[in-house]
Amino acid sequence: MxxxxxxxxxxxxxxxxxxxxxxxxxxxxxxxxxxxxxxxxxxxxxxxxxxxxxxxxxxxxxxxxxxxxxxxxSPVGRVIPDGGGRQRIAVRRWEALADGLVDAAVATYLERKRPAQQQNPVWITRQQTKVAAALEALAHDLGGKPWCSGDVFGLADIALGCALGYLDLRFPDIGWRKTYPNLTAHAAKLAERPSFTDTAPPVS
Ligand SMILES: N[C@@H](CCC(=O)N[C@@H](CS)C(=O)NCC(=O)O)C(=O)O
The missing domain is CATH 3.40.30.10 (Glutaredoxin)
Structure with a gap:
């Protein structure tokens, strides 16, 4: 493979x-x-x-x-709850929201890479609004819980951590840590896992 x-x-x-x-x-x-x-x-x-x-x-x-x-x-370290039902769908919803944040952030990043006169500010604002709204929703849904969904680490946490890591890489100016202390604490907790440190994007 x-x-x-x-x-x-x-x-x-x-x-x-x-x-x-x-x-x-x-x-x-x-x-x-x-x-x-x-x-x-x-x-x-x-x-x-x-x-x-x-x-x-x-x-x-x-x-x-x-x-x-x-x-x-492999049943080792399941990241999506087994079986059907609301728990599984809740995890996939977390993933959809975190991935959707990244889609909007990537669209902004690519638009800003175009020559200045070809950039569409309306498009950029639209994507930035999605990023901001997604961050707010993610912070709200996490609240004070130890993990995003259920009582164990899983795909919801992974997707969230990857989305926040992408913002750190491409949009350090967004300053999400100041606005969302619970996301900050969660990102710090995830950063202790070797799976996260070993895959951190290179600083360009
Ligand atoms: N929904 C896809 C998104 C994948 C995606 O957008 N990958 C980007 C890199 S972050 C890419 O390969 N872009 C190349 C292109 O769009 O031509 C997934 O979850 O895998």
């Missing part, structure tokens, strides 16, 4: 953290999906990382599908 990633992708980081928590061995292949020599479209027609290539050559994407697959192949 091999996982195609970029070192800065929070979606790829989510899959890597799940692998580490579940002690799943996998080759890691680093690619630059935005680069001219990217190999990612050979494995994912959408040209996005992460992609999980199974031993029989089957390819899995996106990160949510990969995470669900990883959790299904």
């Amino acid at each position: 091999k996982l195609i990633i970029s070192l800065t992708s929070p979606f790829a980081r989510k899959a890597r953290i799940v692998m580490a928590e579940k002690r799943i061995e996998c080759d890691i292949v680093v690619d630059a999906p935005w680069g001219p020599d990217t190999q990612t479209p050979r494995y994912n027609p959408l040209g996005k990382v992460p992609v999980l290539v199974l031993d029989d050559g089957a390819t899995l994407f996106d990160s949510r599908v990969i995470v669900e697959y990883l959790d299904s192949i």
Whole structure:
């Protein structure tokens, strides 16, 4: 099995953290999906990382599908509650919200990389509004609980940690730590886990 990633992708980081928590061995292949020599479209027609290539050559994407697959192949360190029901859906909702925050942040980052005269300020504001609203909702939903969903560490915490890590990487000016002390404490708690420290994005 091999996982195609970029070192800065929070979606790829989510899959890597799940692998580490579940002690799943996998080759890691680093690619630059935005680069001219990217190999990612050979494995994912959408040209996005992460992609999980199974031993029989089957390819899995996106990160949510990969995470669900990883959790299904080993009972060790389950990150999604077993069985159906509200607990499982609650975790997937956390993931959707955290991933959605990242989608809006990535859209802002890419728009700002365009030449100044081609940037659309209305679009940027729209995406920034989503980031701010998502942060508020995440902080509200976490409240004073020790973990995002249920009483154990899981995918909801992983997705949240990856989203906050991406903000630190690309938008240090947002200053979410000042506004949301509970998210700050949660991020600090997650940062103690080797799965998080070993996958931290390189500072560029
Ligand atoms: N929903 C996808 C999003 C993946 C994604 O947007 N990956 C970015 C890197 S953070 C990418 O590869 N972008 C390249 C492109 O859009 O061409 C997932 O969860 O895996």
